[in-house]
Amino acid sequence: MNMKAIQKICYGVYIISSKMNGKVNGQIANTAFQITSDPPTMAISINKQNLTHEYIASSGVFTVSILSKDAPMTLIGQFGFKSGRDIDKFKDIGHKTGATGAPIVTESTIGFLECEVLSMTDVGTHTIFIGKVIECDVLSDAEPMTYAYYHQVKGGKSPKTAPTYIKEEPQAQGTAPAPKYHCNVCGYIYDPEKGDPDGGIKPGTTFEELPDTWVCPICNAPKADFSKE
Numbered sequence: 124m125n126m127k128a129i130q131k132i133c134y135g136v137y138i139i140s141s142k143m144n145g146k147v148n149g150q151i152a153n154t155a156f157q158i159t160s161d162p163p164t165m166a167i168s169i170n171k172q173n174l175t176h177e178y179i180a181s182s183g184v185f186t187v188s189i190l191s192k193d194a195p196m197t198l199i200g201q202f203g204f205k206s207g208r209d210i211d212k213f214k215d216i217g218h219k220t221g222a223t224g225a226p227i228v229t230e231s232t233i234g235f236l237e238c239e240v241l242s243m244t245d246v247g248t249h250t251i252f253i254g255k256v257i258e259c260d261v262l263s264d265a266e267p268m269t270y271a272y273y274h275q276v277k278g279g280k281s282p283k284t285a286p287t288y289i290k291e292e293p294q295a296q297g298t299a300p301a302p303k304y305h306c307n308v309c310g311y312i313y314d315p316e317k318g319d320p321d322g323g324i325k326p327g328t329t330f331e332e333l334p335d336t337w338v339c340p341i342c343n344a345p346k347a348d349f350s351k352e
């Protein structure tokens with residue numbers, strides 16, 4: 124099997140959120156898709172280890188906030204590489220409470236859907252939740268972020284709990300451009316050619332030239348937590 128074929132599937136990037144016992148949590152997911160139009164239903168695939176899984180299974184509701192192409196990596200890092208068991212992910216993030224009582228991210232998003240769970244399918248590491256859409260709206264006409272854009276342009280990674288996680292093979296080195304560095308915490312790769320525009324770092328800035336105050340755009344780890352590729 125050439126598993127590269129599975130990487131040709133197209134996705135968007137979403138924040139899936141839910142609630143439980145007065146608490147809220149959310150996480151990044153690329154696996155959210157419409158199943159039927161009448162009634163409108165959506166499916167999502169969530170790792171059983173994630174706190175959001177527990178919340179959805181318990182409350183029977185989830186929301187899908189659709190990320191804008193311009194969403195900063197810090198927002199994706201907050202929801203994708205941190206656990207709601209350690210932090211309140213919605214603190215300081217623009218959001219509102221939906222009709223389901225689950226939160227909807229209103230910052231760097233272009234629309235949302237709120238769903239009530241109709242059925243759950245156990246698929247080993249993950250559960251597929253199918254939900255009936257009970258409320259939805261468009262928040263902006265900006266372009267949605269695609270998973271390809273997140274990986275190629277934003278330098279984004281998939282956490283090990285993502286359905287689409289792929290173990291990376293070491294790549295052959297070309298002729299000596301400035302070395303890339305990877306974050307030991309989340310796997311983000313700092314590419315001097317791309318810089319970190321969201322963090323105010325121009326393309327062409329080597330890792331050594333980054334200010335000491337610079338932190339990983341995904342997980343906020345300091346420079347000391349980076350290793351040369």
Ligand code: FE
Nearest residue numbers: 306309339342
């Ligand atoms: Fe990181």
